[in-house]
Amino acid sequence: MSDGLQELYQEVILDHNRRPRNFRVIAGGATQEGYNPLCGDRVLVSMAIDHGVVRDVAFEGQGCAIAKASASLMTEALKGLTVAEAQERFAQFQSMVTSAHDEPPADLGKLSVLAGVREFPTRVKCASLAWHAAKAVLDGAPAAPVSTE
Amino acid sequence: MAADTVPAVETAARAASIREEFPILGIEAHGRRLAYLDNAATTQKPREVIDAIAGYYTTSNANVHRGVHLLSERATAAFEGARDDVAAYFGAAHRHEIIFTRNATEGINLVAQSWGGRHLAAGDEVLISAMEHHSNIVPWQLACERTGAVLKVVPIDDRGALDMEAFGRLLGPRTKIVAMTQLSNALGTVTPMAEIIRAAHDAGAVVLVDGAQAAYHLPVHVQALGADFYVATGHKLYGPTGIGVLYGREALLDAMPPYQGGGDMIASVTFEKSTWNTLPYKFEAGTPHIEGAVGLGAATRFIRRIGFDWIAAHEADLLAYATAAVSAVPGVRLVGTAPVKASIVSFVMDGVHPHDIGTVVDRMGVAIRTGHHCAQPVMARFGVPATARASLAMYNTREDIDQLVDALHDVRRVFA
Numbered sequence A: 001m002s003d004g005l006q007e008l009y010q011e012v013i014l015d016h017n018r019r020p021r022n023f024r025v026i027a028g029g030a031t032q033e034g035y036n037p038l039c040g041d042r043v044l045v046s047m048a049i050d051h052g053v054v055r056d057v058a059f060e061g062q063g064c065a066i067a068k069a070s071a072s073l074m075t076e077a078l079k080g081l082t083v084a085e086a087q088e089r090f091a092q093f094q095s096m097v098t099s100a101h102d103e104p105p106a107d108l109g110k111l112s113v114l115a116g117v118r119e120f121p122t123r124v125k126c127a128s129l130a131w132h133a134a135k136a137v138l139d140g141a142p143a144a145p146v147s148t149e
Numbered sequence B: 001m002a003a004d005t006v007p008a009v010e011t012a013a014r015a016a017s018i019r020e021e022f023p024i025l026g027i028e029a030h031g032r033r034l035a036y037l038d039n040a041a042t043t044q045k046p047r048e049v050i051d052a053i054a055g056y057y058t059t060s061n062a063n064v065h066r067g068v069h070l071l072s073e074r075a076t077a078a079f080e081g082a083r084d085d086v087a088a089y090f091g092a093a094h095r096h097e098i099i100f101t102r103n104a105t106e107g108i109n110l111v112a113q114s115w116g117g118r119h120l121a122a123g124d125e126v127l128i129s130a131m132e133h134h135s136n137i138v139p140w141q142l143a144c145e146r147t148g149a150v151l152k153v154v155p156i157d158d159r160g161a162l163d164m165e166a167f168g169r170l171l172g173p174r175t176k177i178v179a180m181t182q183l184s185n186a187l188g189t190v191t192p193m194a195e196i197i198r199a200a201h202d203a204g205a206v207v208l209v210d211g212a213q214a215a216y217h218l219p220v221h222v223q224a225l226g227a228d229f230y231v232a233t234g235h236k237l238y239g240p241t242g243i244g245v246l247y248g249r250e251a252l253l254d255a256m257p258p259y260q261g262g263g264d265m266i267a268s269v270t271f272e273k274s275t276w277n278t279l280p281y282k283f284e285a286g287t288p289h290i291e292g293a294v295g296l297g298a299a300t301r302f303i304r305r306i307g308f309d310w311i312a313a314h315e316a317d318l319l320a321y322a323t324a325a326v327s328a329v330p331g332v333r334l335v336g337t338a339p340v341k342a343s344i345v346s347f348v349m350d351g352v353h354p355h356d357i358g359t360v361v362d363r364m365g366v367a368i369r370t371g372h373h374c375a376q377p378v379m380a381r382f383g384v385p386a387t388a389r390a391s392l393a394m395y396n397t398r399e400d401i402d403q404l405v406d407a408l409h410d411v412r413r414v415f416a
């Protein structure tokens, strides 16, 4: 397997793809659907926000390994943050996956495993899908599905 | 058919030598031999086509139909010569039955708007199939919205074959037009088009054939087929993008209003009233895609030189080989197993999303398409969000298929 592929499909990503964490819908939570019209992938992100703190995050849906692993890692990364911190984490994640791939990626802890998508421009949208949905919830949840287009 | 008697070894040697005529197939992809298996999206171009376009620009470039100078005469001759090539390729009775469009999509929109605007009324029915490309669905939905006509859909069975019994039931006195693909880009199904056309004509309907896929895999003769309209697209015919073909029977085209207004399509213009040019120019408003037509003309001559006897035999042999090899990969399930198929192997793999398949095989030098193939209703029918699709052209060889199958084993290893 090529180096690029090994970077992309790291063990952590394969593991989250196989066994996604927080794969459910939070009853009574704020929800937002994310849709990638290019491939038909959908995720539903749900969040319980209480006094400006993200108490719980979950997702459901279908998608490729990158989309699923990114959503799963996101639910772990956002839980417990304040809304402002979570919005900041979104911005950091976006800049990590869209930065030039010869630059060292920003250190985002466990999320850094997704830096490999930088070498696969067509897959950046997969990695961002759940994040855009989460951002919409954090910003005050519009009704129409957010799209990565 | 004589084609069936060509031995596999001979077709393989010929395919390998044809491959050499396509310069791009010599490049490497991620350091590997390129196995280009995304032909249903677009085909690669032979040197002859590339040279024809370069030659046009280096010896003949001018605007057409308007100058008296040398280059304009050359450009007009090259452009109209291409129309003759295309008319011969499709077996049209007259050269003016060939309208140059941008692509297959524009040909369908032209008919849906111009013919549909004149002939469709509230309560009339437009009959399509459940395996159409979006470009043979949406133009009819728009026409139905404007006219009050109703869109009816012939279902397909679990193998992806057209349900001919349902077709017979849905075809009725209200059916004004049947618009159907001759070869499904998502499933590879070849539809019994001659039979469809006979039945439609008996019911008093006209037929538009979406030949975007069929036209480079099967010999097409629009008169023998009895097609009223036939659309094709240059970039899948080993020709350039931005040029397509609409064939229409003279009497039908004559009775249709123009699609777009502008230069070239008029006979006379005053501020009170304009009159229309004759066929085909009535439907070709503005400066056409001259070098595109020249390239397409060269492409049709190239295909005719290779010949459909050989192309069909070679591709059938390769499809059988690919079908067996891909379905033998553990966890793979084919989508589209109709009894009459050409050129396409669509599949899903247990526990692996098609996008991940596409990315892994790409790194092994293999180009395939993953997604819904602009046929979301087909995906819904088979209950999958997307498939991976390998699609063949005349230059593919068993080596390409072996490379794909090796790469699919890598996919299995990554996602085991």
Ligand SMILES: Cc1ncc(COP(=O)(O)O)c(C=O)c1O
Pocket (backbone or CB within 6 Å): B040, B041, B103, B104, B105, B106, B133, B135, B136, B181, B183, B184, B185, B210, B212, B213, B233, B374
């Ligand atoms: C069956 C079918 N119809 C129509 C089209 C549309 O072709 P174009 O995009 O060149 O207009 C395609 C192309 O993918 C096709 O496969």
